[in-house]
Amino acid sequence: MAERVRRIAGVADVERVEPPDSSALLQLVARGDEQAFEKLYGIVSAPVFGLVRRIVRDPAQSEEVTQEVMLELWRTAARYAPERGSAMTWVMTLAHRRAVDRVRSAQSATDREDKAFRRETTRPFDEVAELVNTRLEHEQVRRCLASLTDLQRESVELAYYRGLTYREVSELLDTPLGTIKTRLRDGLIRMRDCLGVTR
Structure with a gap:
C-alpha cells in the first residue's frame, strides 16, 4: 500500500492509497481502455525490463524486447485468465518467453552466419585431384x-x-x-x- 501526503490547512496528512489492481487493469486493457493500459504500463514496465535484461543482457536489445512485450500485452490482454494466476505472473511469463525467443533468434543468426562463412572459406576436398597430385x-x-x-x-x-x-x-x-x-x-x-x- 502506497502513501500520499495531503496538505490540509498547512498540516501534513498521510493518506493511504491502494495501488491499482493489475488484474482489473488487464481486464480493462482487454476492452481497449488506453488509460488502464497507461497505468498498467507504469506498474509492469520496470519489472519486465529487469527480467528481460537478465536474460538478453544487451541494454538496447532489452529495451526493444520490453517494448515488444508491452505491445503484445496490449494486443493479447483478452487472453489473460484471472483464475489461472496473477496478472503480474502472466505478464512476466510473456516477458520471459519474448526474451528467450530473442536470445534463441540471435544465436540462430550467429550460427547461420558461422555456417555460411565456413562454407565459403572451406574449399571442397577433391579426392581425385589430391590422388593425382x-x-x-x-x-x-x-x-x-x-x-x-x-x-x-x-x-x-x-x-x-x-x-x-x-x-x-x-x-x-x-x-x-x-x-x-x-x-x-x-x-x-x-x-x-x-x-x-x-x-
Missing part, C-alpha cells in the same frame, strides 16, 4: 632419384626410405662415415635442384 609428386621424386649416381641413390634410399642412421648406412656399405655424409649431402642437393625446391 600425390602420384605426380611420387613420379617426380622417382625421376629425380634416378638422376643421382648409383652411390648417392643407394645412400639416400637406405637413409631416407629404410630409415637407417648415417652410421648404419656406413656400416652396411662398408664405407667411411664421412664419405656417406658427403654422398648424402650431394645427393640431397641434386634432389632439391631436380624437384625445384627453393631454400
Whole structure:
C-alpha cells in the first residue's frame, strides 16, 4: 500500500492509497481502455525490463524486447485468465518467453552466419585431384632419384626410405662415415635442384 501526503490547512496528512489492481487493469486493457493500459504500463514496465535484461543482457536489445512485450500485452490482454494466476505472473511469463525467443533468434543468426562463412572459406576436398597430385609428386621424386649416381641413390634410399642412421648406412656399405655424409649431402642437393625446391 502506497502513501500520499495531503496538505490540509498547512498540516501534513498521510493518506493511504491502494495501488491499482493489475488484474482489473488487464481486464480493462482487454476492452481497449488506453488509460488502464497507461497505468498498467507504469506498474509492469520496470519489472519486465529487469527480467528481460537478465536474460538478453544487451541494454538496447532489452529495451526493444520490453517494448515488444508491452505491445503484445496490449494486443493479447483478452487472453489473460484471472483464475489461472496473477496478472503480474502472466505478464512476466510473456516477458520471459519474448526474451528467450530473442536470445534463441540471435544465436540462430550467429550460427547461420558461422555456417555460411565456413562454407565459403572451406574449399571442397577433391579426392581425385589430391590422388593425382600425390602420384605426380611420387613420379617426380622417382625421376629425380634416378638422376643421382648409383652411390648417392643407394645412400639416400637406405637413409631416407629404410630409415637407417648415417652410421648404419656406413656400416652396411662398408664405407667411411664421412664419405656417406658427403654422398648424402650431394645427393640431397641434386634432389632439391631436380624437384625445384627453393631454400
